[in-house]
Amino acid sequence: MTPNPRLTQVASTQNDASFAASSLGKKLRTILTEGKGSNVAIADFLLRNPVRATAWGIEELASQTLTSTATLSRFSRQLGFAGFAALRAAMADALQSAIQPVYQPVEKLRGALERGHADQTTTIMAESQQVCLSNVSQTIAGMNATRLTTVAKRIRDADTVYTLGFGISAHLAAMLSLDLQPFCRQSINVVEFGGTEVAAGRLMNIGSKDLLVAISFPRYASDAITLTRYARDRGARIVALTDSPASPLAPWAHDLLLCAASHPVLSSSYAAAVVMAETLVTSLMLSGSNHVQQAEKLTDAISAYMYSDKPGNEKPGSRKTKKVSRNA
Numbered sequence: 001m002t003p004n005p006r007l008t009q010v011a012s013t014q015n016d017a018s019f020a021a022s023s024l025g026k027k028l029r030t031i032l033t034e035g036k037g038s039n040v041a042i043a044d045f046l047l048r049n050p051v052r053a054t055a056w057g058i059e060e061l062a063s064q065t066l067t068s069t070a071t072l073s074r075f076s077r078q079l080g081f082a083g084f085a086a087l088r089a090a091m092a093d094a095l096q097s098a099i100q101p102v103y104q105p106v107e108k109l110r111g112a113l114e115r116g117h118a119d120q121t122t123t124i125m126a127e128s129q130q131v132c133l134s135n136v137s138q139t140i141a142g143m144n145a146t147r148l149t150t151v152a153k154r155i156r157d158a159d160t161v162y163t164l165g166f167g168i169s170a171h172l173a174a175m176l177s178l179d180l181q182p183f184c185r186q187s188i189n190v191v192e193f194g195g196t197e198v199a200a201g202r203l204m205n206i207g208s209k210d211l212l213v214a215i216s217f218p219r220y221a222s223d224a225i226t227l228t229r230y231a232r233d234r235g236a237r238i239v240a241l242t243d244s245p246a247s248p249l250a251p252w253a254h255d256l257l258l259c260a261a262s263h264p265v266l267s268s269s270y271a272a273a274v275v276m277a278e279t280l281v282t283s284l285m286l287s288g289s290n291h292v293q294q295a296e297k298l299t300d301a302i303s304a305y306m307y308s309d310k311p312g313n314e315k316p317g318s319r320k321t322k323k324v325s326r327n328a
Helices: 005-021 023-034 038-048 050-055 058-065 069-078 084-099 105-115 121-142 145-157 168-183 195-202 222-233 271-287 291-305
Strands: 161-165 187-189 211-215 237-242 255-258
Touching (some): 005 023, 005 084, 038 050, 038 069, 050 121, 058 084, 121 271, 168 211, 211 222, 237 271
Parallel strands (some): 161 187, 211 237
């Protein structure tokens, strides 16, 4: 099954239209029709790319609009904001209702069941698959190779890389931690067992030379936000994997990696987040000078535990089953 480009385009168009209809969007539309010079170019770009513009820093946005950081700061003040950071935060607030799932999981499930008569169940399942593929397509389209390479370098240079996620995100954090382990100095999965109290203990020594990859999707876990704020206050670099610039995790992140996560029934889809995590690890593996040697060491370390016999080579009864002592 291939991604449905129509679904991707519809989702993007709906987000852009919702932002344009907001009070901030209306101000930008006024500048677009009545403004002059660089202000028109900036307003046009923000209206056409609200999601990406909210994820970018002022330097990236200046490059994309062919202006300067000073011009963007002046543009923000003309709109009534203290600076570009305040404008970006206001854009994230305006996008929140457009990007986050429209229905809570219970209401989404109820709606699906109401539609899900015998002849429609297959249609709903197909819709679920198409939305997941659309999420992956949107996420790939929004990936910034330079940003991923920069994040990979920061992971490689960090003394300790922590991964954090609760609920289903905990499994994604565990997968990412396992993949990162051979290629960074030390990898710690914060939420492995023991709940929030133990997780907080694992973060107690985090500092300015460390990096935290925090993961949270709707429904957002409050503990993930609290522990991320703690790590940020201790000076750690924060990389956030989440679904929206309006996510409560976003304000605490230095680097924001956005993964589309909408789903017609589930609270979130994690398909695109897995793609993002694997792409980040791929970038890390390709960016280090000694990572081939690291991969070889890993292969040597685990080769004894890998299944290597070819089917049909063993004679029946040639391998005896070990007896396990009851007192072990």
